[in-house]
């Protein structure tokens with residue numbers, strides 16, 4: 365296997381691109397390769413396919429629709445302000461569109477468009493029948509009470525409904541930074557009681573809901589679990605590990621985590637369970653370090669205890685809605701007694717695996733030369749700039765790209781959406797039947813053996829192994845979800861690796877993943893047609 369990736373993605377460009385420019389640069393590289401292949405393929409063709417392919421590639425690159433919303437909010441204090449937000453539907457090659465809802469004071473229309481484009485490519489990478497979308501509401505959620513956040517969320521939902529930017533067959537929302545089950549519950553409730561009132565599938569307008577609102581077991585932890593499988597598919601691959609000089613497998617590997625939010629904490633939990641050791645965690649208000657390892661459960665307990673003993677987190681108290689908040693960004697990891705405070709840049713701490721799980725543009729031209737990890741797993745969306753991407757390729761660092769490794773969240777969102785459309789939870793119709801079938805199978809094996817060998821020494825016992833016993837008697841919706849997720853991540857890893865081999869891309873898994881996405885979206889347009 366050829367190890368080093370090809371360079372040239374961001375040569376000469378300053379490394380302060382916006383997120384949109386970043387995503388377009390990554391897309392542009394893959395598109396140029398597809399174009400070259402298409403051009404090569406036209407020799408002898410009856411008509412020139414190159415303009416057609418170029419037209420398609422440009423269509424795919426651009427964001428199809430953006431809704432900008434501005435509405436007034438009466439604060440608890442009696443003052444008024446205007447809240448702004450956007451919903452972008454990047455691609456409608458498949459419907460519905462799918463993507464998260466982010467509350468952030470630094471979000472703007474271009475970030476929303478970029479995140480929506482990433483969703484298109486991500487859904488294609490993991491074979492989900494969705495176009496990409498994203499919502500950004502420009503607020504700092506820490507500065508609003510729960511009541512104010514509820515008003516903002518419900519008002520925004522109504523605005524999106526009026527304009528066709530939410531609905532089970534049009535556009536399906538989900539949690540992202542600073543939103544969780546609570547907000548998804550408000551969205552579902554608002555939609556089902558307004559525009560979706562006559563639609564039996566209305567609940568499917570949003571995923572990441574609490575179970576009582578049609579949510580699915582395992583969505584909470586899905587992105588983190590997907591990150592685990594994403595890394596697992598590479599770290600157990602001896603070719604890739606030989607390339608970067610790392611022994612295969614998780615046990616004994618060290619990792620550093622940036623962002624202890626919904627994605628980060630579950631990623632930490634699973635990597636720890638699989639034998640890796642977290643030595644450093646960084647948050648907005650500080651970082652902690654312990655070379656012997658930080659226990660994820662102890663850290664979470666500490667953060668929550670500290671959080672509730674301070675008791676000053678208005679937007680995170682279980683409030684009037686009765687729904688507990690799923691993001692605890694008002695807690696802190698700082699002061700965790702089983703680790704030291706860490707003052708340096710956590711992204712530069714020596715480790716085997718670095719996991720940015722916070723926000724975009726954390727790994728840049730400036731710090732990439734000092735990163736000391738062998739693997740970077742992009743749990744966050746867009747954490748690596750094009751210049752940093754290139755530096756990592758040159759330094760033989762394996763980057764497992766966002767459009768693949770953090771796709772566990774949207775994959776389980778897909779399962780939730782299907783559950784809502786089916787109006788029945790996974791396994792409800794089949795668990796008992798399967799359990800009984802397994803029981804009869806064991807019984808018939810026993811009878812056959814007894815008939816063949818006779819019963820002179822008594823009945824031949826058939827003893828189910830503990831794993832078999834657990835599987836047939838203890839199966840749950842979560843088991844089905846987890847197995848579907850693991851399968852999805854495995855299949856997509858194989859596709860990306862095969863694409864990397866086909867284009868001789870070495871460690872450049874991002875370009876390989878974009879190529880996978882592009883090929884699939886192109887096929888949809890090729891077969892459906894793309895213009896009138």
Ligand SMILES: NC(=O)C1=CN([C@@H]2O[C@H](COP(=O)(O)OP(=O)(O)OC[C@H]3O[C@@H](n4cnc5c(N)ncnc54)[C@H](O)[C@@H]3O)[C@@H](O)[C@H]2O)C=CC1
Nearest residue numbers: 540541542623624625626627646647648722744745770773
């Ligand atoms: N929630 C989901 O299902 C998915 C989320 N993602 C991406 O994962 C990332 C994290 O999302 P969530 O965990 O959902 O958000 P979250 O809001 O639950 O957690 C983000 C955490 O990162 C911390 N943070 C922010 N800036 C930081 C910085 N500069 N340094 C250290 N920590 C920082 C925040 O304090 C917060 O604790 C985002 O990029 C998001 O787009 C990707 C796929 C799915």
Ligand SMILES: O=C(O)CCC(=O)C(=O)O
Nearest residue numbers: 463464538540773774777
């Ligand atoms: O579950 C979803 O639809 C979106 C999850 C998400 O925010 C993402 O994949 O970036």
